Amino acid sequence: MNGAASLTLRRRFTHWCEERARYGDTDRQGHVNNAVFATFCESGRVGLFHSEDAPFAPPGSEFVIVRLTLDFRAEIHWRDRIEIGTVVETLGRASFTLGQGLFRGETCVATAESVLVLMDLASRRATPLPPVLRARLAALANPPLPDMPGGAA
Amino acid sequence: MNGAASLTLRRRFTHWCEERARYGDTDRQGHVNNAVFATFCESGRVGLFHSEDAPFAPPGSEFVIVRLTLDFRAEIHWRDRIEIGTVVETLGRASFTLGQGLFRGETCVATAESVLVLMDLASRRATPLPPVLRARLAALANPPLPDMPGGAA
Amino acid sequence: MNGAASLTLRRRFTHWCEERARYGDTDRQGHVNNAVFATFCESGRVGLFHSEDAPFAPPGSEFVIVRLTLDFRAEIHWRDRIEIGTVVETLGRASFTLGQGLFRGETCVATAESVLVLMDLASRRATPLPPVLRARLAALANPPLPDMPGGAA
């Protein structure tokens, strides 16, 4: 893993999407509420998973987030345009890690790491990442991960 | 219909539920954001529809809101305990009207009227309210509505 | 007033802004939750009030919504791009009415009318719309409203 520090650099990321802070995202402290940062991270994740014609999760399965670590680095204000960069960091047997950076222009307002598991919808249990999915995720690392059986983690 | 005015009176309502205003419900004006009033009205509606053992919507159908009118009468603040009263106002062929009042203690902070349609999930179209549903809704009017075929609206 | 029907026509509006439906805006029915429609209406309102260099509300005052009527005409789904048109409909002494239309492409997914009051922040009471504000609002009607003292409503 490359550590949270490097997630403050735009060049680290392989997928981008964008959100704009709504009036309703603010709270009584005047800035965007901290839970909305988690919403923006979700926008980046699901944006990546549906960024191509075929969704990333195989039929009968879906991704489940099991851990989110969010580092708040600056406030977001109403009407800010936030770009969300996402990169694959590590690939495990049935899980993988994403790194994210939230940017207002050149300013990194937050970084995040999330651990996702592929869940079989029938059994509601974790299921190994199939080779096609591994290859697609590996290509979204930076630099791309070797996509060997048992390669990472 | 009994008009929005009477919706400011607690005795008007036949179903009650409760919400507490969260910190994250506030906005930069310092009070609870106006869209959260719509969320509280929804809590009252779905609370009523699931207040008994058998849900109100017959299998293969669900309620869809087609109109919401909200009168904002006072601010809600973080940590306020809001009681939401709901009453059936009118019954139509495939739709019905609910009246609602949001209360902080004796203070009515908002009233609302909503029009709901029973939608068939297969056709995605409005479908007539079946007799059992009509009877259950009629019993939640105040005073109870006559439950005759073609009775109301 | 021009009635809710005409609010389904894009040419009716004098101010536009845009939102994109987030994953977190959806609910268990699979579509965007009804309260988010109220959030999108708010985005249009506050977007209009801050669309020019000088905010519309005079110093020491702010706009308060006292009534919102929302007609739901179609579902919004995750990732839909929604354009929000807003027009001034009527001008009163201390209040005014906005009409709004929410569009996905050419499809009108909702219309709304809202009544807003100018509130004096010190007294927390309604205060008359000053002439400069009346003129700015009148120019955002379609066709523009006559901006005479006592002209409308």
Place this chain on the structure above:
Amino acid sequence: MNGAASLTLRRRFTHWCEERARYGDTDRQGHVNNAVFATFCESGRVGLFHSEDAPFAPPGSEFVIVRLTLDFRAEIHWRDRIEIGTVVETLGRASFTLGQGLFRGETCVATAESVLVLMDLASRRATPLPPVLRARLAALANPPLPDMPGGAA
């Protein structure tokens, strides 16, 4: 620090509050959206900071969250009653760490750790925790932390 594992035990916590999952908290996956877990953690934090007559943050300052780590352990569903336990874990010079557990009955649905900083509102910079605040926070650890100058971290 006592580690995330022990945060799954109810006896670990010194402050409790409660939330109920709203219909509007769900998303298209049918369960409560992950960002709402962050909202529930916030409810616990601000509930603790305002649980006594005098708020914890001294005048002219407020708490700012700089890091949130959330471990998702089970789904939350509409209408679930969630109890949120909070405990002070470590005290630093200008910051402190809270541990949290979210429970549905005896089931721990999530644990969280958050790092908070006391921010001076005038300078918008971190400011040392004054002795009175240190003592109040130390009393909310389990077991209570020694409250000596320079005692912890």
